[in-house]
Each structure stands twice: as structure tokens, then as C-alpha cells.
Amino acid sequence: xxxxxxxxxxxxxxxxxxxxxxxxxxxxxxxxxxxxxxxxxxxxxxxxxxxxxxxxxxxxxxxxxxxxxxxxxxxxxxxxxxxxxxxxxxxxxxxxxxxxxxxxxxxxxxxxxxxxxxxxxxxxxxxxxxxxxxxxxxxxxxxxxxxxxxxxxxxxxxxxxxxxxxxxxxxxxxxxxxxxxxxxxxxxxxxxxxxxxxxxxxxxxxxxxxxxxxxxxxxxxxxxxxxxxxxxxxxxxxxxxxxxxxxxxxxxxxxxxxxxxxxxxxxxxxxxxxxxxxxxxxxxxxxxxxxxxxxxxxxxxxxxxxxxxxxxxxxxxxxxxxxxxxxxxxxxxxxxxxxxxxxxxxxxxxxxxxxxxxxxxxxxxxxxxxxxxxxxxxxxxxxxxxxxxxxxxxxxxxxxxxxx
Numbered sequence: 382x383x384x385x386x387x388x389x390x391x392x393x394x395x396x397x398x399x400x401x402x403x404x405x406x407x408x409x410x411x412x413x414x415x416x417x418x419x420x421x422x423x424x425x426x427x428x429x430x431x432x433x434x435x436x437x438x439x440x441x442x443x444x445x446x447x448x449x450x451x452x453x454x455x456x457x458x459x460x461x462x463x464x465x466x467x468x469x470x471x472x473x474x475x476x477x478x479x480x481x482x483x484x485x486x487x488x489x490x491x492x493x494x495x496x497x498x499x500x501x502x503x504x505x506x507x508x509x510x511x512x513x514x515x516x517x518x519x520x521x522x523x524x525x526x527x528x529x530x531x532x533x534x535x536x537x538x539x540x541x542x543x544x545x546x547x548x549x550x551x552x553x554x555x556x557x558x559x560x561x562x563x564x565x566x567x568x569x570x571x572x573x574x575x576x577x578x579x580x581x582x583x584x585x586x587x588x589x590x591x592x593x594x595x596x597x598x599x600x601x602x603x604x605x606x607x608x609x610x611x612x613x614x615x616x617x618x619x620x621x622x623x624x625x626x627x628x629x630x631x632x633x634x635x636x637x638x639x640x641x642x643x644x645x646x647x648x649x650x651x652x653x654x655x656x657x658x659x660x661x662x663x664x665x666x667x668x669x670x671x672x673x674x675x676x677x678x679x680x681x682x683x684x685x686x687x688x689x690x691x692x693x694x695x696x697x698x699x700x701x702x703x704x705x706x707x708x709x710x711x712x713x714x715x716x717x718x719x720x721x722x723x724x725x726x727x728x729x730x731x732x733x734x735x736x737x738x739x740x741x742x743x744x745x746x747x748x749x750x751x752x753x754x755x756x757x758x759x760x761x762x763x764x765x766x767x768x769x770x771x772x773x774x775x776x777x778x779x780x781x782x783x784x785x
Contacts, residue, residue, distance in 0.1 A: 396517030403571055404508050404515070405530030407467075410564040411504050412531040414474050414557055416538025416651075417481070417546070418443055418494055419626050423640045424551055429487045433630075433757075437749025440626055442491050444742020446498030447505070448735040455506040455731025463507070464576040467568035470503025475561035482555035501738070506731035511575055513719060513726050520719070521670065524712040525662025532658045532708065535625075536651030543644035602778055603721050609776050610714050611736055613678055616770035617710055618737050620685065622744030623764040624650055624700065631757050636693040646697055653704030661709030662716070670713040671777045677710035678771025685768050689761045707768065711737070720780055 422436050458466065477496030484490045509527065516523030546553045598606075628650060629643035638646070657677070665673040681703050688699045718729045748760050 396519050396523070397515035400515040400571060400574060401512060401523055401526050403567055404512050405526050407504075407564050407567050407571070408508060408527055408530035409534035409537070410560045410567075411471070411474065411501065412534030413538045413541070413560055414478060414534075415443075415497060415501060416535040417478075417542055417554060417557060418497065420539040420542035420644065420647075421481075421546055421551060421554065422626070423629060423643075424546065425487075425490060428551065429490070431487065433627075433749040433752045434746075435487065435749075436626070437746035439490060439494055440622070440745035440749075441742040443494040443498045444738045444745070446495040447501040448737075448739030448742065450499060450502035451506050451731040451735030451738070452728060453731070454503055455510075455725075455727035455729070457727075458507055458510065459725055459727040465569065465572040466503055466507050467572060468565045470500045470507075471561055471565045471568055472500070473497070473503070474500030475558055475565070478554060478558045478561060482552050482558075484551070498738075502735070505734040506727050509715070509730035509734065510727050511571065513730075514575070519663075519666060520716045521662035521664075521666035521712060523662070524716050525659050528662070528712050529655050529659040532651065532655035536648055536655055539644045539651065540648045543641050543648075548641075598721070598778060598780075606721055606777055607718065609773050610674075610718055610733070612770060612773055613674060613710065613714060614733065614737050615740050616678055616767050617707055618740035619744035619748075620681075620707065620764050620767040622741050623748055623760055624703075625741070626745040627748060627752060627757060627760060628700070630752070631761060632693070632696070634757050636696075638693070646700075649697055650700045650704045653701040654708040657705040657708030658712060660705070662712035664709070665713040665716065669779060670717040671774065671779055673713040674710055674717065674777065675771065675774040677706055677708070677713070678768055678774065680768075680771075681707040682766075682768040682771070685765045689758065689765055717777070717780065 418439065422439070425431060425439075426436060454466075457463070474497050477493045477498075477500065480489060480493035480496060484493055509524070512523045512527040513520060541557075545556060625647075628647050629640070632638045632643045632646055633640065661673050661677060684699050684703045684706070688696060688703065691699055715730065715733050718733055719726050722729050748764070751763070752760050
């Protein structure tokens with residue numbers, strides 16, 4: 382191998398940190414916008430006299446508008462490059478924010494969250510693909526860094542909502558449009574970096590030139606593994622829906638805390654989720670993703686089972702521990718699935734992000750219905766058993782690396 386070729390190979394395999402940090406920051410902005418939706422639930426519930434079921438429908442519309450489109454976006458962008466799809470998608474989120482600020486009825490709230498969901502449907506599979514390309518082989522780390530930006534945004538959103546929206550009203554959502562505008566600028570610049578790489582990958586796919594990074598597995602094993610991963614996503618996101626959508630109501634109902642204090646406690650939980658996400662990917666790179674998946678789902682069960690019986694202090698502590706443990710799963714699950722089907726990164730990313738969003742939305746609607754009929758405390762007693770489903774991770778094969 383000559384010097385120029387060696388240098389080119391080294392450059393191609395290097396981790397592109399500026400792109401990963403830009404993607405992570407864009408994810409922070411995107412998910413800050415998304416997190417406004419559950420953060421304003423107490424406000425719109427009072428303003429429009431909504432039931433818990435109607436609150437659940439808001440989440441369902443948002444999650445379905447993103448989850449149903451994400452696999453389609455992944456399939457389309459696997460087939461041909463769209464390097465500037467991300468800033469266009471963020472434009473939908475910007476439109477949704479403006480509508481949310483001016484919404485004068487429950488129906489307009491539903492339309493607004495559908496636009497934000499559509500923007501998310503473009504952002505997640507395409508940004509995940511770019512993180513995969515920029516990883517330089519450190520895929521768990523790259524996905525964790527990308528994901529932690531989103532989790533940080535989800536944590537910051539309720540905190541900002543507590544400061545800017547809860548005291549002053551729904552219209553102040555409009556200030557978050559500046560976050561969408563900043564994201565559009567950043568994503569346009571990332572698109573310029575991505576364009577030549579996307580064209581190169583398109584040419585390679587067109588000529589059926591593939592890079593094999595893992596040993597081939599029988600078709601039946603791959604299908605079984607994907608099904609197991611989707612079951613684990615169901616377990617994780619149904620449980621997470623109980624905290625992201627109803628944790629503030631649970632704290633207010635059981636312990637009598639104020640709306641603003643409940644938002645601060647939600648921030649503590651979401652900060653733990655961000656920390657767990659950052660831990661999961663690099664640990665999976667080192668010890669194997671299967672073990673991270675197993676520990677992060679099943680390992681949360683002792684704490685989820687204890688949560689409904691705890692006082693306020695221990696509820697906050699347990700929710701923090703649960704957030705750290707259970708959040709470490711998604712990066713490992715996503716990269717594991719991408720390595721099962723290495724030629725379909727966009728489709729896999731869209732499928733898993735979409736399924737996760739869908740389960741979160743369906744979970745929120747179902748749990749809202751249960752809360753209306755049986756009380757919010759019942760929801761937490763029931764959901765405490767969901768992480769026990771993590772035992773099915775035993776059926777996942779170990780993916781053994783092979784040289785290129």
C-alpha cells in the first residue's frame with residue numbers, strides 16, 4: 382500500500398468529531414423542541430379543559446406522525462442520497478412550533494404536534510446515518526454521542542418550559558423557534574459535508590459493492606434477533622412513557638408538589654437518561670452490545686418495582702437510577718441492529734426510531750386511559766413489571782467481528 386492510499390484509508394476510517402458534535406448539538410435542539418410537547422401538558426390541560434385521555438392522544442399524534450414516516454424516510458434515503466433533507470425536516474418543526482404558540486383550540490394543538498413529529502421523522506434516521514458514517518468504526522460511541530444530545534435536549538426542554546412557559550403562558554413557545562432556526566443553519570452545513578459521501582455510497586450500492594463488517598448470520602437468526610430487539614424497545618418505551626408523559630402528574634397527585642417543582646424533578650430524571658445514554662454506547666463497544674442490552678432493560682426492574690412504594694425523596698432517587706440504567710439500552714440496540722443489516726442503515730435507523738416513537742405514543746395513550754379509569758398511581762404499579770421483559774435478550778446472538 383503506497384503512502385497516499387494509506388493516508389486516504391486512515392482518513393476514511395477516522396472518527397469525524399466535529400460532525401459528531403454538530404449532529405449531537407442538532408439533536409439537542411431538535412429534542413428540546415420535542416420535549417416542549419409533554420412539558421406544556423399541565424398548561425394545555427387547564428387551558429382547554431382536557432382529560433388524561435386527550436393528553437394521551439396529543440402524544441399519540443406526535444409519536445405516530447414521526448414513527449410511521451421514519452422507516453419510509455430510511456428506505457427512501459437508503460436508495461438515493463438526499464444530503465439536505467435534514468434542514469428541510471427542521472423547517473416542519475419550525476412551522477409546528479409557530480402553530481403551537483398560536484393554537485387556540487385542542488384541534489390546532491394536534492395539528493402543531495403532527496408538524497413537529499413530521500420534522501422528527503426526517504431528522505432521526507438521516508442524522509443517525511450520518512453519525513454511523515462519521516463514527517470511524519466507533520459506532521457505539523458515535524450513536525451514544527448523537528443520542529446524548531437528544532437526551533440533553535429532552536432534559537433541558539422541561540427546565541426551560543418551567544422558566545419561560547409555565548409562568549407566562551403558551552404563547553412563549555414561540556421563543557423556541559430560534560432553536561429551530563439555529564438547527565437549520567447547522568444541518569445545512571452538515572449537508573455540505575455529507576453530500577460527496579452520500580454520492581459515493583450511492584455509487585457503491587448501485588454497483589453492488591458492499592463492505593462486510595460482521596460475519597453473516599442465517600436469515601432466521603437475523604429475523605429472530607430483530608423481533609427480540611423490537612420486544613425490548615416495546616418494554617423500554619412503554620415504561621418510559623409512564624415517566625416522560627405522566628411523571629409530573631404522578632408527583633403532583635401523590636406528593637402535592639407544584640407544577641414548577643414537578644418540572645424540575647422531571648429534569649432530574651431526564652438528565653439521568655442523558656447520562657445513561659452516553660454510558661451505554663462506549664461500554665457496548667468494549668464488552669459487547671448484547672450484555673449492555675441485557676443489563677439495561679432487566680437490570681432496571683428492581684428499581685421500577687420499588688418506585689411505587691417510595692416517598693418523594695426516594696422517588697426522585699429511584700427515578701434517577703432507573704433513567705441511567707434503562708437509557709443505556711437504545712444506542713446498543715440501534716447499533717446491534719445496524720450491524721445485523723449493515724447495508725440498510727437508514728431503514729434500520731428509521732424502523733427502530735419509528736418503533737420507539739410509536740411505542741412511546743401508544744404507551745402514553747393507553748396509560749392515559751388507565752389513569753382516567755384507575756388513577757395515576759395504578760399506572761406506576763402496573764408499569765413496574767415491564768422491564769422484566771428484558772429476559773428475552775438471552776435469545777440474541779453474539780456478533781463476532783471479522784476483518785475486512
